[in-house]
Amino acid sequence: MKWLVAALIAALLLLQYRLWLSNDGVPEVLRLSAAVAARQADNARAAERNRRLAAEVRDLKQGYTALEERARSDLGMIAGNESFYEVVPQRGAGSAATATATATATVPVPAVAAPNPQRTAAAR
Secondary structure, X not given: OHHHHHHHHHHHHXXXXXXXXXXXXXXXXXXXXXXXXXXXXXXXXXXXXXXXXXXXXXXXXXXXXXXXXXXXXXXXXXXXXXXXXXXXXXOOOOOHHHHHHHHHOOEXXXXXXXXXXXXXXXXX
């Protein structure tokens, strides 16, 4: 009977060793759990980015507001019924007093805007 108890204890210790200390046991499960959590976080970020891009595409396809905003910010375009003024500071010496004086003495320069075809048709 002593041999059977000793063999069972040895088997139990061997199985515990494989469970806790080998590469196929608990350390591997913990490593894989951390990898899964990292992938889920990456997937959540990618899903949020995809959601934002899909909303932007939908806005660009459906309405002119997003398209107009894109044209203004990215291309610097203006609408036909708007005036564009560029403030150009005067060139002067490098002192702070001169910089303040030139900032207050700027002159707005109107840009040439394309006429609005709907407006000109209505004026005729």
